[in-house]
Amino acid sequence: MRAYEENILDKKIVEKILISVSRKYDPIVTTIEQTKDLSTLSVIELMGLLEAYEQRLNRHDEDSTENAFQSKLKLRSQNKDKRNNGETSRNKENSRNFSRNYQNEYPPCGICKRTNHAEQDCRYHGKPQCRHCNKVGHVEKYCRNKNKHQANFAEEKNGEQHLFYATQDSNSETSGxxxxxxxxxxxxxxxxxxxxxxxxxxxxxxxxxxxxxxxxxxxxxxxxxxxxxxxxxxxxxxxxxxxxxxxxxxxxxxxxxxxxxxxxxxxxxxxxxxxxxxxxxxxxxxxxxxxxxxxxxxxMKAEVDDSWLWHRRFGHFNTHALKLLYQKNMMRDLPCLKENSEACEGCLLGKQHRLPFSTGKAWRAKDLLELIHTNICGPMRTSSLHNNRYFILFIDDFSRMTWVYFIKAKSEVFGIFKKFKTLVEKQSGKQIKVLRSNRGKEYTSHEFDKFCEDEGIERQLTVTYSPQKNGVSERKNHTVMEMARSMLKEKGLPNTFWAEAVYTAVYILNRCPNKVVQDKTPIEAWNGIKPSSKHLRVFGSICYIHVPEEKRHKLEDKTVRGIFLEYSTH
Structure with missing residues (x-):
């Protein structure tokens, strides 16, 4: 069904699996339905639970087979000895007093292993068996031998990582x-x-x-x-x-x-x-x-190096540029970082590209909003959480400050530009003078041209099929997508979160050094305030969100566990 682009939720698949499994899985199915939230349970997690239960069943089946085989051999041996000694066991089946004379006439009980009674008459029949010591009559929670042999088993509980592997205590200290x-x-x-x-x-x-x-x-x-x-x-x-x-x-x-x-x-x-x-x-x-x-x-590692951690916090930005941030004092609260020539897995998956074409020296703006570059990226194959399929960038040529907006269709570009123009002109107190873009229909509509003419904004349109002429915005699109792709791949997040990754990439790039802006980050060149790195975190990492008093009772949790996806604009 997914091959025909039909959206099937994991919840449907989980429910189908639980209904379809055979009767021997009924105990674990009941446990899962009572202790797990089926709406959030993934298919992989469910298969792991069923697989672990199946291994446990197989282990018990093997133990039962071995015990039955040993009992049969022992019974044959006893009967052979009795025939050789001339003993008789004529009324053995009718005897129920289990006296000492007959205590060895039964095979070992399958429950307690004793030989003076049948299994159906065992006093432990129907009682629980400890999963720790395998003895009958108590459960693992109250086992006296629990501290003697510890195992790495774990119960299923929401919000926790779980272990099924079991091993005896050992003195092995090897980490390999x-x-x-x-x-x-x-x-x-x-x-x-x-x-x-x-x-x-x-x-x-x-x-x-x-x-x-x-x-x-x-x-x-x-x-x-x-x-x-x-x-x-x-x-x-x-x-x-x-x-x-x-x-x-x-x-x-x-x-x-x-x-x-x-x-x-x-x-x-x-x-x-x-x-x-x-x-x-x-x-x-x-x-x-x-x-x-x-x-x-x-x-050979002698000290803790935080370079890789900050590399990930900065959306997989290159470590040479991060080192410049510290050396040029372009950001507050940033530690001294080492330059590392190795590439992480996220960068290898998300940043491979051809070498750039040679470029000549281009004209540069001398003040804020003197020249604005813009371009659209999309459509994305996967819609974002808010059903957007495009994003549009606006880059100030002087400061290289970047703004990103997400749209569902290209027809929204004109309205987004008017919103952007009002925002930046209010913040800077200056007016947009030149707008550089490609010749896409979204930029060359009659209403767009009329608006720019009325506002006194000069238009610079690139030659058709020549994206190199709009190099600043094209390269920015390329850099943003590489960072977003690397962050998603490194954390294994679905492509549905591409918009959050793109927004985070733009947020980080505004706080990273740029070759065009000397000894400043784009955001400092824009507003004159040196940014801080204290609040930066790795995209996709676990976070805890505070729940205000108005939305919880006195004994309820003060935080909710979540995944960090983007920074606040405030």
Missing amino acids: NWYLDSGCNNHMAKDASIFKDIDESVKVKVRMGNDIVVESKGKGTVMVETKKGTRLITDVLLVPNLKENLLSIGQMMEKGYTLHFEGDTCKIYDNKKLEIGRVKMEKRNRSFPISLRQGPNIA
């Missing part, structure tokens, strides 16, 4: 061991030293196996060495309380990887369907461990 985990929502690592960069502002709750909720200390990128070369593991949570590092199968699939399980081997393929690794199952706990060595630049 990773385990594939189908029930883990996110990649998780226990050692901060293996991170290439980390955003310590990301705090996520993680429920551990001993029912303790811990908070992650950040989220970042880990560089590892494999037989196929250096690889980056992005969006990894730092959780110091973990016993082992965990690789989320669901997150790997979202990144384009394919995992094929066959026998005791897991084959991993990249997004080009090339095999990049094989993982053998560990027999003792049926897990899939991967040994990954740290990248060379991580082992």
Whole structure:
């Protein structure tokens, strides 16, 4: 149905899956319906829950088969001994007093393992079994042996990251061991030293196996060495309380990887369907461990470098320009940053382009609003949250200050220009003198020409099919789209948020150095106020929104968890 461009919500797919699964999944389906919000539950998360439950069922089936086989062998052995010794067991089936003379005449009970009664007569029949010690008569919550063997299991609760991987306590301190985990929502690592960069502002709750909720200390990128070369593991949570590092199968699939399980081997393929690794199952706990060595630049790391964090906060702006911001004192509250020649994954996915054509020296404005560049970008294949498909930029040639507006159709351009003209002329106290644009119909309509003529605005229209003549706005469109694409790809956000990413890119570019403006950012050249970097955050990161007193009761939460998407205009 999606192939015919029909919009199918995840909620519909989730409901369809829950209805279609076989009867053996009824317990987990009931649990999901009672504890999860089906309107927000993703298909990937649901498949992880069902997969983890299926593995648990398979493990119990294997245990039951082994016990039955052992019981059958033991019963045959007992009957053979009795025949050899001349003993008889004629009235054994009618005997119900279970005296000492007959206590070994039953196979081991499937519940308590004793041999003096049948399973249907066991006093523990119908009572719960502890998931921790496997004994009958109590549940895991009240297990006395709980502290002896801890496991990294986690319950499903809203707003928390979850773990399904279970392992015995070990003394292993190596940070190179990773385990594939189908029930883990996110990649998780226990050692901060293996991170290439980390955003310590990301705090996520993680429920551990001993029912303790811990908070992650950040989220970042880990560089590892494999037989196929250096690889980056992005969006990894730092959780110091973990016993082992965990690789989320669901997150790997979202990144384009394919995992094929066959026998005791897991084959991993990249997004080009090339095999990049094989993982053998560990027999003792049926897990899939991967040994990954740290990248060379991580082992030599001696101090915390925030360059990558600020690179992401500035919408993947180049680190050389960020270093200039500090050196030229163009922004307040910005730390000293190192210039880094490496490219992050978001930049590689979003910024590849051809080398520019050579350009000659162009005429430049000598004052604010003396020359305004404008251009439209679109239509986008995916509509924004407000159903917009285009955005229009206005760039002041003198300060390189940029304004962005989002529109549904090109016919709205004239009304947007009048709104923009009123805004900037009120703010600066100056008048727009020249407007440079292409020859699109949205700029050459009769009403547009008449308005500019009445307001005394000179028109500069480029030659048809020569976008290079409108180079300032064309390059700005290109830069804005590269930044927006990189921010969306790095956080794995859907293209529906392209408008928020574009707005954030323009907001950041107005606070970044420009070759044309000497020792100032565009916003300082426009209003004379030096900007601050204190409020800058990574696009797409977790944030907490304060709920005013008027909209909550006394015992309700003061904040709501959300995703940071754009800055306020005020």
